[in-house]
Every structure is written in C-alpha cells, then in structure tokens.
Amino acid sequence: MTLNRRLFLSAAAAGAATLTAPALLAEGSGKPRVIVIGGGAGGATAARYIAKDSKGAVDVTLIEPSRAYYTCFFSNLYIGGFKEMDDLGHTYGMLSAKHGINVVHDWAVDVDPDAKTVSLAGGASLLYDKLVISPGIDFIEGAVEGWSLAAQNAMPHAFKGGTQAALLKAQIAAMPEGGTFAMIAPPNPYRCPPGPYERVSMVAHMLKEINPTAKIIIADPKPKFSKMTLFQEGWLTHYSGMIDWIGEDFGGGNVSVDANAMTITIDGETTNVDVCNVIPAMKAGRIAEMAGVTNGNWAPINPADMSAKANPDIYVLGDAADQGDMPKSGFAANSQAKVCANAVRGALTGSKVFPAKFTNTCWSLIDTDDGVKVGATYEATDEKIAKIDGFISEPGESADLRKATYEESEGWYAGIVADMFS
Amino acid sequence: MPASLAALAVVLAAGPALTDGLGYASAGEAVFANCTSCHQIGPDARDRIGPHLNGVFGSKAGAHDGYSYSASMARAGADGLIWTAKTLDAYLENPRALVFKTRMSFRGLSDPQERADPLAYLLSFSDDPSDIPEAEPTARGADQDIDPATLALVGDPEYGEYLSGECVTCHQADGSAQGIPSVTGWMVEDFVIAMHAYKSKLRPHPVMQMMAGRLNAEEIAALAAYFKELE
Numbered sequence: 001m002t003l004n005r006r007l008f009l010s011a012a013a014a015g016a017a018t019l020t021a022p023a024l025l026a027e028g029s030g031k032p033r034v035i036v037i038g039g040g041a042g043g044a045t046a047a048r049y050i051a052k053d054s055k056g057a058v059d060v061t062l063i064e065p066s067r068a069y070y071t072c073f074f075s076n077l078y079i080g081g082f083k084e085m086d087d088l089g090h091t092y093g094m095l096s097a098k099h100g101i102n103v104v105h106d107w108a109v110d111v112d113p114d115a116k117t118v119s120l121a122g123g124a125s126l127l128y129d130k131l132v133i134s135p136g137i138d139f140i141e142g143a144v145e146g147w148s149l150a151a152q153n154a155m156p157h158a159f160k161g162g163t164q165a166a167l168l169k170a171q172i173a174a175m176p177e178g179g180t181f182a183m184i185a186p187p188n189p190y191r192c193p194p195g196p197y198e199r200v201s202m203v204a205h206m207l208k209e210i211n212p213t214a215k216i217i218i219a220d221p222k223p224k225f226s227k228m229t230l231f232q233e234g235w236l237t238h239y240s241g242m243i244d245w246i247g248e249d250f251g252g253g254n255v256s257v258d259a260n261a262m263t264i265t266i267d268g269e270t271t272n273v274d275v276c277n278v279i280p281a282m283k284a285g286r287i288a289e290m291a292g293v294t295n296g297n298w299a300p301i302n303p304a305d306m307s308a309k310a311n312p313d314i315y316v317l318g319d320a321a322d323q324g325d326m327p328k329s330g331f332a333a334n335s336q337a338k339v340c341a342n343a344v345r346g347a348l349t350g351s352k353v354f355p356a357k358f359t360n361t362c363w364s365l366i367d368t369d370d371g372v373k374v375g376a377t378y379e380a381t382d383e384k385i386a387k388i389d390g391f392i393s394e395p396g397e398s399a400d401l402r403k404a405t406y407e408e409s410e411g412w413y414a415g416i417v418a419d420m421f422s
Numbered sequence: 423m424p425a426s427l428a429a430l431a432v433v434l435a436a437g438p439a440l441t442d443g444l445g446y447a448s449a450g451e452a453v454f455a456n457c458t459s460c461h462q463i464g465p466d467a468r469d470r471i472g473p474h475l476n477g478v479f480g481s482k483a484g485a486h487d488g489y490s491y492s493a494s495m496a497r498a499g500a501d502g503l504i505w506t507a508k509t510l511d512a513y514l515e516n517p518r519a520l521v522f523k524t525r526m527s528f529r530g531l532s533d534p535q536e537r538a539d540p541l542a543y544l545l546s547f548s549d550d551p552s553d554i555p556e557a558e559p560t561a562r563g564a565d566q567d568i569d570p571a572t573l574a575l576v577g578d579p580e581y582g583e584y585l586s587g588e589c590v591t592c593h594q595a596d597g598s599a600q601g602i603p604s605v606t607g608w609m610v611e612d613f614v615i616a617m618h619a620y621k622s623k624l625r626p627h628p629v630m631q632m633m634a635g636r637l638n639a640e641e642i643a644a645l646a647a648y649f650k651e652l653e
Contacts, residue, residue, distance in 0.1 A: 189553055323552075327551070327552050361629055375632060383446055391629070412601075
C-alpha cells in the first residue's frame with residue numbers, strides 16, 4: 001500500500017479530500033480491488049472492516065456523493081427536538097486517514113458487470129474485483145396519487161435524513177395554531193418499520209409543547225404496524241386525543257394528495273392539512289438495478305455472504321437487499337456488512353471465513369425518557385436470513401426501565417457511528 | 423491452541439444442524455393440499471372443520487375467535503402455548519404429543535424436512551419479521567445446552583474478533599461507555615461467567631440474553647479472549 005497510501009495521505013493532508021486518480025489505483029499495486037457504493041450503515045461499515053482487517057492487502061474505494069453524512073437513524077429525534085442536526089453529521093476523514101480507504105465523493109451512475117467497472121458521474125471508470133452495493137432506498141413513482149419527487153418540498157418524505165428532515169421540522173414549527181399534520185404511511189416492506197410511528201410520536205411531542213391544539217392524522221395502507229401496542233399505549237398516555245390513526249380497515253390505503261392545494265383525500269373524504277409528510281412505497285436504490293442484481297423492487301441475496309443471487313462478485317447490503325426476515329434498518333445493514341466483509345476478504349486474500357450471524361435491534365422514543373425496543377437474532381438458511389429469537393419491550397414497563405432503554409439507544413448510536421466512521 | 427481449534431472445527435462441522443431453518447413456501451403449498459379438507463388459508467379463508475390458519479404464527483393456541491376448539495386445545499392456550507416455528511413443528515411432528523386430546527386427526531410427519539416446507543407456507547400467511555420485527559421466529563434455534571467442562575476452554579481470538587462485530591455495534595471498541603457498558607479489558611473468567619449468566623437468563627437484559635443465548639461455549643471463550651486484549 002506504500003505508494004498509494006502515501007500519495008493519498010499527502011493529498012488528504014493538503015485538503016484535497018477527493019482522490020480522482022482511478023487509473024493509478026487500477027494499475028498500481030496488483031492488489032485485489034473492492035469498490036463500495038454508498039457510505040451509509042452498510043457501505044461505510046463494509047469498507048471499514050474490509051480495509052481494517054485486511055491490513056492493506058486489499059485496495060478499498062468507497063463511493064459516496066455526500067462529504068458529510070447525516071444519519072437517517074435518529075433523524076426523528078432531531079424532529080422531536082432531542083438531537084441537533086450537527087449531532088447526526090459524520091465525515092469520512094478517518095476512513096481514509098486511518099484505514100487507507102480511497103473515499104471518492106461522486107455519484108456511481110452505472111455498473112458494467114462484465115467488464116467489472118463502475119462509472120462515476122464525474123466521468124471516471126473504476127475497476128473492481130468485488131463490488132459491494134449499499135445504496136439505501138428510492139421511492140416508487142406514482143405510489144401515492146398526486147405526489148412525485150417534484151412535490152417533495154411542499155410535502156416532504158423526510159425519510160432519507162438530512163435536509164428533508166430539516167424541512168419537515170421547519171414546517172411543523174410554522175404550523176398555524178390548531179393546525180393539522182398528516183402522514184401518508186408506506187406499505188410493507190420499507191426502511192425502518194417503527195420509523196413512521198416514532199416520527200408521529202416526535203411530532204406530537206413537539207406540537208404538545210408549541211401547538212397543543214394541533215391534530216395529527218396518519219393514513220396507513222397497513223392493518224397493523226411494528227410496536228403497534230407500545231406506540232398506541234404511549235400515544236394514549238402522552239398525547240391523548242391528538243393522534244388519529246386510519247388503518248387499512250378504514251380506507252387508510254385509499255389516499256391521494258394535492259400538493260398545491262395542501263389537501264389529502266382519504267377514502268373519498270378531502271381534508272385541508274398544514275403539513276403533509278408523504279412516505280411513499282420504496283424500492284432498492286437505483287444503482288442496484290443498473291448493476292443488474294434486482295428482481296422486482298429489491299435485490300435478492302445469498303444469506304451466507306450477502307452476494308447477489310444474480311452475480312457472485314456483487315454484494316448487496318441493507319435496505320436494498322431482499323434477504324428474508326431482517327427489517328430494513330441501519331443496525332441490520334451494519335450487521336450484514338460485517339458478514340459481507342468477512343466473506344469478501346476471505347475470497348480475495350484467503351483469510352478465514354466464519355459462519356454468518358446477524359442481529360438487529362430497533363429503539364424508538366415515544367416521549368421524553370420513554371424509550372422502547374425490539375430486537376432479534378438471525379441465521380443464514382438455504383432460503384433466507386431467518387429469525388431465530390427475539391424480544392420486544394412490554395406495555396406498562398416502569399419509567400426507570402423506559403429511561404434506561406432510551407439511554408441505551410444513545411449508547412447504541414455512539415457505538416454504531418464509531419463502528420462506521422472511526 | 424490445537425485443542426481449541428479442534429473443538430472449533432467440531433462446532434463448525436456441526437453447521438448444518440445449526441442452520442436448519444424452515445423450508446420452501448412454494449413446496450409447502452403442495453403439502454398443504456393434504457390439509458385443505460379441514461383448513462383454509464389465504465384472503466378468503468374461513469373456519470371449516472378446522473380453524474383457518476391465517477396469522478397462525480405468533481397466535482395463542484386455541485384462542486382464535488369464533489372457532490370452537492377442543493377443551494384440550496383451549497387449555498393448552500390458557501397454559502401459554504404460542505404457535506411459533508418451534509411449537510408448530512412439534513405439533514406437526516406429533517399432534518397428540520403436544521396437545522393430548524386435540525381433535526385434529528392427523529398422525530404427524532416424522533421427517534423434519536417434510537415439516538419444514540408446510541411451515542414456511544403457513545408462515546407466508548402470517549406477520550413477516552422484516553415488516554413487523556416482533557413477529558415470531560422463522561428458524562429453529564440451536565440447542566444451547568452446555569457441558570460445564572467447556573467453561574475451561576481457551577478461546578480463539580481471531581474467531582473472537584469476527585464475532586465481536588456483533589458486539590461493537592453497541593459496545594464501543596475503544597472502551598468508552600455511554601448508556602451501554604464497556605466490554606474491553608475484562609478478565610477472561612469474568613467475561614465468560616457474565617455471558618453464561620445472560621445465556622441462562624440469570625442476568626436480566628433482553629438484548630444480552632438474546633445475544634448470549636445463541637453463542638455456544640466456544641464462541642463465548644473466543645470473545646473473552648479477544649476482548650481481553652482490547653484496552
């Protein structure tokens with residue numbers, strides 16, 4: 001790694017964070033090359049573990065358009081006023097300086113699986129031996145009648161963190177007294193199953209403080225949702241009379257919106273709203289489709305190593321993967337990334353490959369110091385990643401336990417971002 | 423080292439038993455044809471001779487409204503029988519061994535693989551853990567009984583480093599502790615005893631009980647060996 005690494009470090013020291021010299025990487029070392037697309041919970045973790053554990057034996061390039069990554073997880077706590085946006089921002093400096101990863105801030109726009117190259121928006125083309133794709137989600141066009149990406153400023157999705165979350169928070173703060181916040185909840189499967197309902201809890205927390213006569217409507221195409229008993233208990237305890245959940249049985253799936261008129265129509269009945277959070281149906285981030293590894297909306301993978309069923313040299317992590325029982329969460333992506341990193345390193349350097357193990361835990365905050373959680377362990381079977389065992393917080397737990405659960409979630413946040421970026 | 427590696431090899435060789443999940447829903451549909459004279463499943467399913475089986479995973483035995491169960495099945499539910507991959511598997515293997523006077527006149531399927539496919543088919547009409555994470559397990563957990571002698575095992579730190587990936591999502595590798603305690607630099611024996619206390623549910627934390635619950639003694643020893651060296 002001598003020449004590349006020294007060049008890279010001096011470039012980084014000179015403040016040139018982007019190293020755009022793919023030809024050098026391709027020719028140079030003769031070392032195996034891994035490209036990781038997407039610097040979130042799946043991609044940053046995979047890049048970090050492959051680089052860290054191979055100790056320079058593998059060239060790792062991470063392609064991520066954002067220089068600062070704002071986590072989607074905990075963005076609800078930002079909306080509720082429990083975290084600042086700055087708390088959620090992270091940079092890739094340590095991945096390059098400490099682990100020698102070539103971090104390229106650009107968009108991956110195409111993959112040629114035959115030539116084994118990734119094309120960047122900036123024009124470069126990078127060669128890989130193994131490609132890891134962790135692109136997160138995109139929205140399915142036309143999923144909510146009347147909504148498109150063009151309407152995302154009037155009716156934010158706020159489901160990719162960052163500026164959309166900031167926009168939604170500003171809109172809530174500007175609601176007229178006694179106004180209406182509406183959420184169009186997504187159909188399964190989608191990123192972060194408890195996310196929309198934690199979102200509603202955080203919006204209610206904020207409104208209770210600044211606009212206590214405001215109302216919240218949720219139009220939901222599903223008959224039930226994750227942690228439903230816990231959320232509904234919490235809403236009754238903390239936000240009685242404020243939240244109206246309209247599920248599938250009451251026409252919650254028969255919805256259209258008008259972003260100009262700021263109206264929503266649920267089962268034929270039109271309502272004026274002041275803020276409308278539209279969370280449309282989701283699919284794998286587009287680059288997964290360009291790489292030819294999707295089947296329908298998601299990319300099926302082999303559970304033992306996260307390689308795509310369609311291509312043994314391409315791995316798909318996190319939300320984009322069709323893997324079985326794991327929810328689409330940052331925790332799950334981080335867990336899958338370590339299984340993938342172990343397998344990729346084994347394939348390229350002959351290091352020992354251990355059997356796959358997966359875990360997930362999702363914490364949600366309902367109100368101040370009222371945290372709940374759900375979690376499970378998983379194993380790789382022939383067919384899918386299958387759930388083995390799990391737990392969920394119980395209704396009626398003591399205030400001390402709920403407070404400890406919230407503090408634990410803060411500990412987890414510190415842990416996972418260190419596991420991604422340190 | 424050779425002894426521990428040999429033991430590890432045995433553990434790894436036993437892999438197929440550990441990865442014995444459910445089968446294939448598509449194949450299970452054909453097997454389920456043998457059940458349809460009594461049970462319906464799917465969007466229009468209703469109770470017939472037997473109850474419909476939508477949403478059976480995670481439901482209490484003998485408790486679905488509007489169906490008249492045998493006293494035996496109703497009692498099993500009252501006693502706390504929940505239909506999971508494990509309990510449904512036992513019921514399909516030998517219905518009367520699980521619920522003594524069940525009215526289901528079916529002699530059972532002795533081959534685990536023959537039961538796996540219809541179980542996967544039933545599951546496809548129940549909550550999916552990927553959408554509702556609290557949904558019931560879809561794999562059969564490994565047997566976690568431990569020989570006390572294995573507490574003396576010497577762990578393989580390389581295996582421990584790999585396994586530690588699961589720990590450091592929450593417990594920071596640099597030893598800092600915010601809301602979640604540090605696990606670095608522990609004495610091996612303390613670490614092993616603590617993990618086995620979670621495993622046996624003596625120590626009360628649901629995440630740790632779950633995590634320790636599926637680690638075998640070899641894996642706990644490996645983790646202890648690895649974390650001891652992290653300061």
